[in-house]
Amino acid sequence: MRHILTCTDGSPYARSVYELTAWAAQRLDAAVHVLHMLDPHRERAESVDLSGNIGVDTAPALLHELVDREERQNRLAREQGKQVLAGAERQLTAAGVSRLTVEQRHGELVETVTRLEEKSDLLILGKRGHGAGHAPGRLGSNLERVIRASIRPVFIAAREFSQVESFLLAYDGGQSMDRALAFLAAQPLLRGLHCHLLRAGKIDGKAERLTLEAAAKLQYAGYEVEVALAAGDPEKAIADRVARHRIGVVLTGAYGHSRIRQLIVGSTTTEILRTCHVPVLMFR
Secondary structure, eight states: OEEEEEEOOOOTTHHHHHHHHHHHHHHHTEEEEEEEEEOHHHHOOOOOOOHHHHOTTTHHHHHHHHHHHHHHHHHHHHHHHHHHHHHHHHHHHHTTOOSEEEEEEESOHHHHHHHHGGGOSEEEEESOOGGGOSOTTOOOTTHHHHHHHOSSOEEEEOSSOOOOSEEEEEOOSSHHHHHHHHHHHHOOTTTTSEEEEEEEEOOOHHHHHHHHHHHHHHHHTTOOEEEEEEESOHHHHHHHHHHHHTOSEEEEESSOSSGGGOTTTSSHHHHHHHHOOSOEEEEO
16 A cells, blocks of 8 residues: 655645645555644743843742743644644545544654655655745745655645646656656556656757657656757746646656756755746655
């Protein structure tokens, strides 16, 4: 049985995360586990010696008040988390997900994900969480860390989810693309959808040959493939093709040997995530 691990914090991206999860679960015939993390820094109500700053006589009463306040905040955070999970359960059940579990955990998100994903085939989370603020194009603080640490493909939800009829593989010939091709051949997530295989950036004889070889592998796996070679800026080539062909999902590598794989570490994939209004499926 396939398994999907979905992370949520109830941010404005949550609905899109659940819709993407339900779609992927149906395509993969997968069970879903939804994870909500409580910030350990908020959960830890520590007694701090402030007597040097506030005076010995007043310190005990003030410390007691501070601890009480933090404990109330912690209880509120736990209750809010339970409500987030209840909402996720309602929406996913309504969308037809029958094999569903939810869990609230204390600790660091990345450490927890790396433990739980060993039993998962796919990790899903939003482009931004509550901690990312409201600045347009800003990415979530945990996103880079999760992608760096994850051994599974990471599916990143956009602000809105629409039904997917085609996908774009941003191919650069790197090892992460070998994993993407293996995933596409083995998993039914995108099977039956039209594939746009795009090689952008520096185009030479080797790049063209590797791209055509990748297209042949996808065709052998049963995909209908449309190959495009675009010299110049990869970010612009990808964005233009996504908009022009109304592509529903973009697949790219987190790392690679060209600018297109420089996610997070460089500019191209970061820009894809910031500007793409469709889900992005990433491979290390």
